[in-house]
Amino acid sequence: MTAQAGTPSEVPQAIDREELPALRPGWLTVAAKEFTDHLLSTRFYVLVVVLGIAALIPLYFAAEQIRAVAEAASGAPAVFLALFVLSPQGGPDLLRVQAFVAIAAPLLGIGFTFDAVNGERHEGTLPRLLSQPIHRDDVINGKFAAGLAVMSLVLAVVVAVIAAFGMFRLGITPSVEEVLRVITWLLITILYVGLWLAFGLFLSVVIRRAATSALVGFGIWLFVAIPYFGPFLVQLLGSFFASGATTQADYAGTIQWAQRLLPSQLYTEASAAILSPAVTTVSAFDIYSAQAAQQIQGSQLTFDQSLLLIWPHVVILFALTIGCFALAYARFMRQEVRA
Amino acid sequence: MTATPPATPKRAADRRVSRKGRLRERDRTQPLDSDVQIVTRRLSKRYGSLVAVDNLNLEVRAGEIFGLLGQNGAGKTTTILMLLGLTEPSAGGARVAGFDPTRKPLEVKRRVGYLPDNVGFYESMTGRENLRYTARLNGLKEADAAARIATVLDQVGMTDRADTRTDTYSRGMLQRLGIADAMVKNPSVLILDEPTTAIDPLGVVEILDMLRSVVRDRGLAVLLSSHLLTQVQSVCDRVGIFAAGKLIGVGTVHELADQFGEDVGRIEVGFEGLDAGALATTAAVLGAVEGVVSVKEPVRPIDPFVLMGRAGQETGRLREAILAASVQRGLRLSLIREVVPSLDDIYRRALQRLPDARSGAAA
Numbered sequence: 001m002t003a004q005a006g007t008p009s010e011v012p013q014a015i016d017r018e019e020l021p022a023l024r025p026g027w028l029t030v031a032a033k034e035f036t037d038h039l040l041s042t043r044f045y046v047l048v049v050v051l052g053i054a055a056l057i058p059l060y061f062a063a064e065q066i067r068a069v070a071e072a073a074s075g076a077p078a079v080f081l082a083l084f085v086l087s088p089q090g091g092p093d094l095l096r097v098q099a100f101v102a103i104a105a106p107l108l109g110i111g112f113t114f115d116a117v118n119g120e121r122h123e124g125t126l127p128r129l130l131s132q133p134i135h136r137d138d139v140i141n142g143k144f145a146a147g148l149a150v151m152s153l154v155l156a157v158v159v160a161v162i163a164a165f166g167m168f169r170l171g172i173t174p175s176v177e178e179v180l181r182v183i184t185w186l187l188i189t190i191l192y193v194g195l196w197l198a199f200g201l202f203l204s205v206v207i208r209r210a211a212t213s214a215l216v217g218f219g220i221w222l223f224v225a226i227p228y229f230g231p232f233l234v235q236l237l238g239s240f241f242a243s244g245a246t247t248q249a250d251y252a253g254t255i256q257w258a259q260r261l262l263p264s265q266l267y268t269e270a271s272a273a274i275l276s277p278a279v280t281t282v283s284a285f286d287i288y289s290a291q292a293a294q295q296i297q298g299s300q301l302t303f304d305q306s307l308l309l310i311w312p313h314v315v316i317l318f319a320l321t322i323g324c325f326a327l328a329y330a331r332f333m334r335q336e337v338r339a
Numbered sequence: 340m341t342a343t344p345p346a347t348p349k350r351a352a353d354r355r356v357s358r359k360g361r362l363r364e365r366d367r368t369q370p371l372d373s374d375v376q377i378v379t380r381r382l383s384k385r386y387g388s389l390v391a392v393d394n395l396n397l398e399v400r401a402g403e404i405f406g407l408l409g410q411n412g413a414g415k416t417t418t419i420l421m422l423l424g425l426t427e428p429s430a431g432g433a434r435v436a437g438f439d440p441t442r443k444p445l446e447v448k449r450r451v452g453y454l455p456d457n458v459g460f461y462e463s464m465t466g467r468e469n470l471r472y473t474a475r476l477n478g479l480k481e482a483d484a485a486a487r488i489a490t491v492l493d494q495v496g497m498t499d500r501a502d503t504r505t506d507t508y509s510r511g512m513l514q515r516l517g518i519a520d521a522m523v524k525n526p527s528v529l530i531l532d533e534p535t536t537a538i539d540p541l542g543v544v545e546i547l548d549m550l551r552s553v554v555r556d557r558g559l560a561v562l563l564s565s566h567l568l569t570q571v572q573s574v575c576d577r578v579g580i581f582a583a584g585k586l587i588g589v590g591t592v593h594e595l596a597d598q599f600g601e602d603v604g605r606i607e608v609g610f611e612g613l614d615a616g617a618l619a620t621t622a623a624v625l626g627a628v629e630g631v632v633s634v635k636e637p638v639r640p641i642d643p644f645v646l647m648g649r650a651g652q653e654t655g656r657l658r659e660a661i662l663a664a665s666v667q668r669g670l671r672l673s674l675i676r677e678v679v680p681s682l683d684d685i686y687r688r689a690l691q692r693l694p695d696a697r698s699g700a701a702a
Contacts, residue, residue: 020449020450020478021477021478021479021480021483022478023445023449023477023478024475024478026476029472029475029476030476032475033472033475037461037463040463041463123459123460123461123462124455124457124458124459124460125459125460125461127425127453127455127456127458128453128455128458128459128460128473128517128520129476130425131423131425131448131451131453131455132448132473132476132477132524133445133446133448133449133476133477133478133524134445134448134476135444135445336426337420337425337426338416338420
């Protein structure tokens with residue numbers, strides 16, 4: 001309002017001396033700032049180094065293997081995908097790209113969000129941030145979006161590096177279907193990381209001290225994502241329920257049901273099926289029923305069939321992510337601003 | 340600004356049509372005096388059985404610095420959070436910069452600069468970067484923001500250190516940066532929670548001077564809360580004394596002195612060349628003066644005696660009588676002056692008049 005422009009009075013109208021600038025969506029501004037912060041942070045370098053190792057070491061072994069495979073069966077299907085799933089001969093299972101990512105990704109997801117909200121509280125920036133013209137959920141939405149963006153970026157780069165290595169150094173060209181499979185695998189991995197990001201966010205809302213929430217997060221990661229810990233326990237649980245099973249297939253089915261309580265199991269099954277066309281079933285019941293086993297022998301699934309096979313896994317992972325985020329969101333919206 | 344939905348007939352009387360002929364939200368809701376920037380009506384907040392803020396009625400106008408004074412835990416911060424829409428009131432309502440903070444928090448927050456108690460900044464960013472983030476959140480364009488940030492940094496005297504990381508700042512510097520941060524959005528209302536804590540005495544003077552000039556130049560309404568009463572006494576146009584969630588006195592310091600004064604004149608008298616042995620006899624001389632009710636002897640002879648006059652007496656006469664008595668006894672008078680009660684005294688007395696305030700504040 002410029003009505004007073006000519007008047008000598010030094011007491012202007014307090015409201016609308018000038019037009020207020022139009023507001024941008026708050027979550028976008030928060031996400032942009034968090035994204036920049038992440039890229040400049042130490043933990044980003046840790047992420048890059050860890051995923052770099054995830055890509056390079058298995059790649060080295062896989063490349064060695066692939067030569068052998070390629071010599072043995074020239075024109076074997078899905079050689080390109082072998083880059084992601086082959087492990088060194090007799091070496092640990094961990095040294096596959098797929099397995100390494102399954103373990104490292106959750107850790108990195110938690111690592112990026114465990115201090116998202118309690119860190120702001122600790123620094124004393126939360127009241128200041130919330131007194132800006134943004135909605136309260138813009139803060140938590142923006143932080144989640146930024147974490148997801150950083151993780152997606154790095155994962156996509158890692159996959160691209162592996163693919164490029166395969167194409168240029170080993171001379172393996174992927175078929176369209178293989179490209180689709182790798183992209184789908186990347187999306188599922190991002191979804192899985194999103195689950196852990198949301199979980200870390202939840203911890204950062206509920207637990208007041210960043211150190212405590214990091215510890216709790218890593219403890220749960222140890223239990224869920226590392227083979228032998230959680231899987232062993234759920235197997236015990238499963239065998240307890242399966243004690244009444246009459247056939248071996250029944251028994252295996254119950255065990256698998258228990259294992260699937262862990263999101264890591266869902267992800268592992270999904271990524272195995274999407275990366276290897278030879279995986280034609282994810283059901284333990286099928287594997288143990290002889291009739292199905294005969295059909296399975298030597299057959300390959302097309303991309304859409306593989307996708308269909310793991311679709312329930314994807315849906316459940318998605319639901320878990322949404323659920324985790326919703327919990328964090330609800331708690332954050334009700335919390336007092338004051339420290 | 341968009342046209343508001345049709346008003347109920349009851350509210351129609353309050354509505355005014357803006358110059359552009361459209362109805363505006365703040366016109367509908369603003370009290371008749373458009374200079375009033377903060378109003379609360381029976382604003383209350385309860386946490387379970389604890390009443391943090393109890394039926395608060397408050398008004399702050401443009402161009403005015405209002406001091407909300409009270410002990411820690413008196414409900415100052417809770418009140419401020421309600422004014423910003425960061426906490427919902429249990430009952431009652433408020434209007435800040437023309438908007439209801441509960442219903443239109445964004446409209447309030449883009450017009451109100453807020454300095455939180457114990458303000459913090461992102462430690463890995465410089466002061467300027469922190470302010471730039473605030474500017475962005477307020478929708479300022481990059482070029483406007485840069486100019487605005489330079490201005491506010493200059494106003495708080497932080498231009499030199501603006502480009503170093505904030506984890507190297509002292510508490511006082513953070514506080515200054517906090518004030519700059521609150522002003523980046525070019526607010527019409529400034530709400531400062533404990534703006535002078537952790538700042539050294541010289542810095543306090545500077546900051547209060549700066550606040551004064553900002554208010555004078557730009558016609559801001561300022562609400563500041565503090566428990567350091569005397570510090571803010573000088574800068575506030577009006578103060579509200581806050582205890583146990585209640586506003587127990589509002590007005591200028593003089594008005595409050597009248598309201599909560601002892602109703603007795605209090606005079607300080609000092610003498611030159613007095614030795615310790617003469618204190619008692621001098622006190623007796625002063626006590627014998629017509630109109631003096633009591634005399635308090637100083638511990639050291641160089642400190643002044645404190646005399647209490649009779650209730651309702653004119654202190655000018657009392658001073659004359661003291662002067663005459665001193666001359667008569669050959670005492671060399673070096674100081675004689677009336678003591679204006681400080682805000683600390685007023686506050687203490689206001690609390691004493693409120694029998695349940697002590698227990699309430701302690702709870």
